[in-house]
Amino acid sequence: MSTGDNMLRILEPLPESLVYHYRPDALRALYNNLLRERLSWYYSVLFNEKPAKFLIARRIEAPLDPYDTSISLGELWQVHDKLALEHRRLWLDIREDRENIRMDEPEPKFTYLDVKIAIAKRIMESCELCEWRCKANRASGKIGVCRVANECMVYSFFHHIGEEAPLVPSGTIFYGGCPFRCVFCQNWEISQVVTRDYIKVTPRTLASIQENLARTGARNINHVGGEPTPQIPFILESLKYLNVNIAQLWNSDMHMTPEAMKLIKDIIDIWLPDFKYGNDECGRRLSKVKNYFSVSARNHIEAYEEGLGDMIIRHLVLPNHIECCTRPVLEWLSKNIPRAVLNLMDQYHPDYQVLKEPERYKDIARRLTRREFEEARRIARSLGYTIIVEDLLLYEY
Ligand code: SF4
Numbered sequence: 308m309s310t311g312d313n314m315l316r317i318l319e320p321l322p323e324s325l326v327y328h329y330r331p332d333a334l335r336a337l338y339n340n341l342l343r344e345r346l347s348w349y350y351s352v353l354f355n356e357k358p359a360k361f362l363i364a365r366r367i368e369a370p371l372d373p374y375d376t377s378i379s380l381g382e383l384w385q386v387h388d389k390l391a392l393e394h395r396r397l398w399l400d401i402r403e404d405r406e407n408i409r410m411d412e413p414e415p416k417f418t419y420l421d422v423k424i425a426i427a428k429r430i431m432e433s434c435e436l437c438e439w440r441c442k443a444n445r446a447s448g449k450i451g452v453c454r455v456a457n458e459c460m461v462y463s464f465f466h467h468i469g470e471e472a473p474l475v476p477s478g479t480i481f482y483g484g485c486p487f488r489c490v491f492c493q494n495w496e497i498s499q500v501v502t503r504d505y506i507k508v509t510p511r512t513l514a515s516i517q518e519n520l521a522r523t524g525a526r527n528i529n530h531v532g533g534e535p536t537p538q539i540p541f542i543l544e545s546l547k548y549l550n551v552n553i554a555q556l557w558n559s560d561m562h563m564t565p566e567a568m569k570l571i572k573d574i575i576d577i578w579l580p581d582f583k584y585g586n587d588e589c590g591r592r593l594s595k596v597k598n599y600f601s602v603s604a605r606n607h608i609e610a611y612e613e614g615l616g617d618m619i620i621r622h623l624v625l626p627n628h629i630e631c632c633t634r635p636v637l638e639w640l641s642k643n644i645p646r647a648v649l650n651l652m653d654q655y656h657p658d659y660q661v662l663k664e665p666e667r668y669k670d671i672a673r674r675l676t677r678r679e680f681e682e683a684r685r686i687a688r689s690l691g692y693t694i695i696v697e698d699l700l701l702y703e704y
Pocket of ligand 1: 434435436437438439440441442443445450451452453454455486536537
């Protein structure tokens with residue numbers, strides 16, 4: 308560890324003129340002071356002023372071989388939690404310019420990242436990565452409720468230009484499977500009905516995919532699905548082989564267990580969570596999960612505190628759900644995550660089960676009205692939120 312500015316940077320960004328051609332607001336977002344202040348860590352990695360958090364984790368030496376199977380899971384967690392404090396201190400020092408790391412120095416044989424990988428692999432033997440806690444022995448090939456076993460299923464990866472302006476072009480990787488059963492899922496062909504159209508990738512290949520996306524101009528690596536949570540073991544391992552300084556983005560329903568959060572929270576540079584429902588009943592009826600609100604709230608707070616504010620929170624406004632979902636979600640966010648940027652989304656349309664059983668899901672069997680979306684925006688504005696309005700390609704402050 309040393310001070311210095313010899314950061315590894317292999318990114319070759321897309322020419323600005325090209326980004327400008329697709330999304331003028333993506334270019335503007337680079338120079339927007341408010342976004343740069345709210346997403347300061349993300350921007351510092353994007354501009355190669357700071358190393359992504361996974362690279363910091365690879366500089367912290369583990370005091371043992373975490374892959375040694377004679378070490379219990381409890382002992383591994385003890386080591387993890389000690390190293391987490393070290394990682395936090397080093398990250399804060401780097402963030403405040405008190406320290407830096409040299410990327411040309413050799414890494415320790417076993418690192419904090421290795422400890423995370425070893426723990427994630429152990430958890431796969433009785434999986435409890437999401438709050439289903441279905442305990443599937445995925446390590447031996449059993450499929451969990453999320454429909455994922457011991458293969459990392461990638462359906463597609465590309466430069467996504469439809470994400471929020473600060474993220475575009477976003478190096479997006481779509482994984483198969485999902486612990487949620489959203490009746491209106493627009494990605495149901497990969498999340499709910501896992502077909503053989505995916506490619507099975509090893510962690511090394513997953514690292515190559517990320518490196519390729521980064522070298523060709525992606526501003527970040529956007530892990531999404533379905534849902535990325537079941538893929539945590541493979542994603543963590545891929546970061547061992549990734550030698551590009553690029554921000555890691557978690558695009559998620561945030562239904563991870565506290566154990567899964569501990570594994571990822573200090574390697575994610577920017578969060579893109581989806582806060583859907585303002586109560587548990589809507590979560591149970593429309594996504595078939597328990598305790599939706601308390602789990603989502605807990606994980607949002609955890610991510611917010613860990614990242615010191617680098618979050619863009621999505622809320623998809625559902626027809627007939629302004630009072631039960633939009634209002635309580637926005638009120639809760641304004642009290643608990645006030646510095647996050649909000650993307651209020653108006654693009655809901657009936658899909659999947661809602662199309663098959665419109666009578667059963669009558670409340671959401673139509674598109675949003677303009678009046679409903681205006682009401683959602685009015686609520687957000689009255690709470691003082693910084694909003695990205697994606698469709699209009701502009702920001703509101
Ligand atoms: S991630 Fe999948 S296998 Fe693991 S607990 Fe959740 S549903 Fe079960």
